[in-house]
Each structure stands twice: as C-alpha cells, then as structure tokens.
Amino acid sequence: MQNALFVGVSSQVALQRELDVIANNMANISTNGFKGRASRFQEYLMPVASADSFSRPDRRLSYVIDQGTTLDLGQGPIEQTGNPLDVAVKGPAFIAVQGPAGERYTRNGAFSLNAQGQLVTSDGYPVAGDGGPITVNPQETGLSIGPDGTVSTNLGIRGRIKLVTFANPGALVNDGGNLYSSTAPARPAGLDGRLEAGALERSNVSPVLEMTRLMDVNRSYAMVTSMISRMDELRGTAISKLANVA
Structure with a gap:
C-alpha cells in the first residue's frame, strides 16, 4: 500500500513538471523564433522493492524519473x-x-x-x-x-x-x-x-496541440490524485480495524 503511494507521488511530480513545460510553451506562442520543448521521462524499476519470501512474490515497482526536456527545432511559420x-x-x-x-x-x-x-x-x-x-x-x-x-x-x-x-x-x-x-x-x-x-x-508552438496536451496531463493528474486519496482512505480503514482487534 505504501509503495502504491510512492508510485503515485512520483507520477504527480512528473506530471507537474510537464505542466510547467506546457505552460511555458503556451506563454511563448507569440514570441519570435521561439522553439517549444517537450518533457522526457524514463521508467525506473526499484531493485529492492520486492518480497520473494512470500508465496506470491511482489512485482518490481516502476517509478517515473524526469529526464529533462527536448527542444523542438522545427521551422516556425x-x-x-x-x-x-x-x-x-x-x-x-x-x-x-x-x-x-x-x-x-x-x-x-x-x-x-x-x-x-x-x-x-x-x-x-x-x-x-x-x-x-x-x-x-x-x-x-x-x-x-x-x-x-x-x-x-x-x-x-x-x-x-x-x-x-x-x-x-x-x-x-x-x-x-x-x-x-x-x-x-x-x-x-x-x-x-x-x-x-x-x-x-514566429514560434513553432501549436496552440491546438498544447491545449490537447494540457487536457491530457490534467486528466492524468486528477486520476493519480484520486488513486492516492483512495489508498490513503484504505490505509486509514486498515489501521482502524487493526486497532480494534482484541
């Protein structure tokens, strides 16, 4: 359960970074010669997040790592x-x-x-x-x-x-x-x-494309936030029930 929270937080950090990149692109739609950027992420498998002693061993956890941004060098209009x-x-x-x-x-x-x-x-x-x-x-x-x-x-x-x-x-x-x-x-x-x-x-940033990316990232961020909230409620319920065990 705790691992799921860590995975969710790593996703939120990456999505927040992508929101910053998109916001900067949109702020420079009218900037002469501006070149847009795109976020770049990488999967990181946690090597020690496992418990092979159980009858059903845990799977290795995948976290999100921010690998910076790439520069779009396409010609602007x-x-x-x-x-x-x-x-x-x-x-x-x-x-x-x-x-x-x-x-x-x-x-x-x-x-x-x-x-x-x-x-x-x-x-x-x-x-x-x-x-x-x-x-x-x-x-x-x-x-x-x-x-x-x-x-x-x-x-x-x-x-x-x-x-x-x-x-x-x-x-x-x-x-x-x-x-x-x-x-x-x-x-x-x-x-x-x-x-x-x-x-x-002019800027090579496409307003339509950036708006589409913005909606996708906002939707993903909301989904991760909802998942973290549910996991936190589940943990609270588990603690409450374990505390009542005679």
Whole structure:
C-alpha cells in the first residue's frame, strides 16, 4: 500500500513538471523564433522493492524519473514584415549575439540600431558579426541584409551576421530572453542557414496541440490524485480495524 503511494507521488511530480513545460510553451506562442520543448521521462524499476519470501512474490515497482526536456527545432511559420532590419532564419542555424555573459544564440531576428549605430536584438544585445559588432553610421542609407547575413549600405558591406550550427542542437540550454547557451562549440552554418530579410520567424508552438496536451496531463493528474486519496482512505480503514482487534 505504501509503495502504491510512492508510485503515485512520483507520477504527480512528473506530471507537474510537464505542466510547467506546457505552460511555458503556451506563454511563448507569440514570441519570435521561439522553439517549444517537450518533457522526457524514463521508467525506473526499484531493485529492492520486492518480497520473494512470500508465496506470491511482489512485482518490481516502476517509478517515473524526469529526464529533462527536448527542444523542438522545427521551422516556425515565416511572416513578412517589410522591415529591412527584420530577418527570419531558415534551416537549423542560430544567430550569434553578445549577451551579458558571453556569446549566446537566438532565432529572434527582430533587430534595430542602437544609439551607437550597432545592430542589436530586441533586448539590446549586439548582433555578432564575423569581425565583431556590426555598426552603421547615421549618414548611411539603403541598409539591406543578404541571405548569407551580409549587411550592406550605400557605402558598401558593413559586416556579416554570424550564423552558427551545433552538432547536437538539442543540448542547447535556455538562457532567458529567448537566448540559448551551449557548452559545445558552435560552428559556421555555411549553407545550413540562410536569412530572409523583411520577415520574422514566429514560434513553432501549436496552440491546438498544447491545449490537447494540457487536457491530457490534467486528466492524468486528477486520476493519480484520486488513486492516492483512495489508498490513503484504505490505509486509514486498515489501521482502524487493526486497532480494534482484541
């Protein structure tokens, strides 16, 4: 009976974690370049939860272990904006930016120019170029961004946006502000990443799918809660009857 309660609690912890992931996905449905995540779980067989001395030996117990989340790298829909500073990333590449704690990576291509003329993200972080931050003087006109990330004005090429890929992009870690960090080295994207100017990539989260997942998880959580409640009542009844044995 006690083991059943432990199994139920482990399931509730896993379901709560999945609810958090779904809630974060739904909160970022309108976030440019956002990539959804999915929970990943694993069965754990308790090796010592058995009693082989009984005539009918106990079965080994299965618990739920939270194995983290996986990153959905599917392409989000591309929406035309007409803004020459907006870029949508096509393919598995990421845009490198100079974050507060070093180089970070994003798919959000909603750029602008700061007071120093630097190309920056919507959070004000400088976009990394092959030779450092990309700077445009106020007097320059005709700014355009090519498919390979080349930034040009009427005075010529001003730099090229640094596009990178990773051997295992699923290992990227969310670092806040729609940025990712990685312990593995980034490599030049080459033909694996192209930019479309005047457009933005929207979130790849499907609202309908997330709502379906939310209902399934809520239903499962309610079932486990009901099972735990019944087991607790059964234990109370057993204790009460055993206490009345003469």
